[in-house]
Amino acid sequence: MSRPIIAHIRLDAFRHNYRVAKQSHGGKALAVIKANAYGHGAVHCAKAIEGEADGFAVACLEEALQLREAGLPEPILLLEGFFEAIELPEIVANDLWIVVHAQWQIEILLAAKLAKPLHVWLKMDSGMHRVGLSPSEYGQAYERLKNHKNVANIVMMTHFANADNLSSNHTLQQIEIFHNATHGLGSETSLENSAAILGWKKAICIGDTKNQWTRPGIMLYGADPLMNTDTKLKPVMQLNSQIISIRTIKQGEPIGYGSIFTAERDTVVGVVACGYADGYPRSAVTGTPMAVEGKMTRLIGRVSMDMLFVDLTDIPNASIGSSVELWGNNVSANAVAISAGTIAYELFCNVKRAHFQYFDAANI
Numbered sequence: 001m002s003r004p005i006i007a008h009i010r011l012d013a014f015r016h017n018y019r020v021a022k023q024s025h026g027g028k029a030l031a032v033i034k035a036n037a038y039g040h041g042a043v044h045c046a047k048a049i050e051g052e053a054d055g056f057a058v059a060c061l062e063e064a065l066q067l068r069e070a071g072l073p074e075p076i077l078l079l080e081g082f083f084e085a086i087e088l089p090e091i092v093a094n095d096l097w098i099v100v101h102a103q104w105q106i107e108i109l110l111a112a113k114l115a116k117p118l119h120v121w122l123k124m125d126s127g128m129h130r131v132g133l134s135p136s137e138y139g140q141a142y143e144r145l146k147n148h149k150n151v152a153n154i155v156m157m158t159h160f161a162n163a164d165n166l167s168s169n170h171t172l173q174q175i176e177i178f179h180n181a182t183h184g185l186g187s188e189t190s191l192e193n194s195a196a197i198l199g200w201k202k203a204i205c206i207g208d209t210k211n212q213w214t215r216p217g218i219m220l221y222g223a224d225p226l227m228n229t230d231t232k233l234k235p236v237m238q239l240n241s242q243i244i245s246i247r248t249i250k251q252g253e254p255i256g257y258g259s260i261f262t263a264e265r266d267t268v269v270g271v272v273a274c275g276y277a278d279g280y281p282r283s284a285v286t287g288t289p290m291a292v293e294g295k296m297t298r299l300i301g302r303v304s305m306d307m308l309f310v311d312l313t314d315i316p317n318a319s320i321g322s323s324v325e326l327w328g329n330n331v332s333a334n335a336v337a338i339s340a341g342t343i344a345y346e347l348f349c350n351v352k353r354a355h356f357q358y359f360d361a362a363n364i
């Protein structure tokens, strides 16, 4: 092995988090494993809940085919549906479900000659204003699709813009708009991402949850989008590297590019083999938490492409080869993300050049 950067992936933690997501709602849960399972490895994650998951959600046909090729039989939803008519035969042949979020998709779907009807998740724009049919055109679109030979079944869905903000009433407004515009149409619905499962359950779960589908993503990877620290969720990824150089910098001396950090006291500085080319955010500021040999310390100076600096002044037993945790069990990915002005989603998706090692304590 060359560079010592390792992403340890706990598949038992992933499975545990899926169960937390599913049980806290009570309905069915599509595990969102788009973008290679938020950087964790889509096939590994899917296999960890094979036979248990109600289904999976991915961003596009290529991501779905990767799961089918790995032999996963569960339902797979394409969250953006198809981008071109030419994808439809392959979508049908692989038994994939599609989101329909725009009028142009409806026209293509209804004009197509399909070998089998498709499962459709008809998306409403209830206030996020990204994709989805407007509430006023929703009912008519639903009726057109409902009785058409190309459509097997319709789940009515929407997506929240501010579910991670418990003090905003936008989520309640979106719920009301959705319920009003779907009233009297179908019975199957899907509203919640992770933040809504964790924060808005009471407002959404009206009546029987049997026909309700949740779409948990980030919580499956152990990061709570509401930033609660007392969470039942377990971190799935632990990103580790090693110290490759140690020096003592005199008080007043600068370190690294731009000399943005100057030692406030004589400082023992460790150089870690991890940089922004590995996915560690360059925007992380001095003070971003990090752990060396299990002890909490901090990032100092500017992150470079292949290396970064860690403060070892209070960790006298640190040495060349000491293990450094960038995030994982001791260092919360949310805390690193906040220090870098981003979100845990982006940290996970950006990990590259790391050796991925999968671990699964079976039956957990």
Ligand SMILES: *Cc1c(COP(=O)(O)O)cnc(C)c1O
Residues within 6 Å of the ligand: 032, 034, 079, 159, 192, 193, 194, 195, 215, 216, 217, 218, 219, 225
């Ligand atoms: C990505 C995505 C999700 C999952 O969101 P999280 O915030 O990661 O739980 C759910 N629904 C849709 C439509 C998405 O695109």
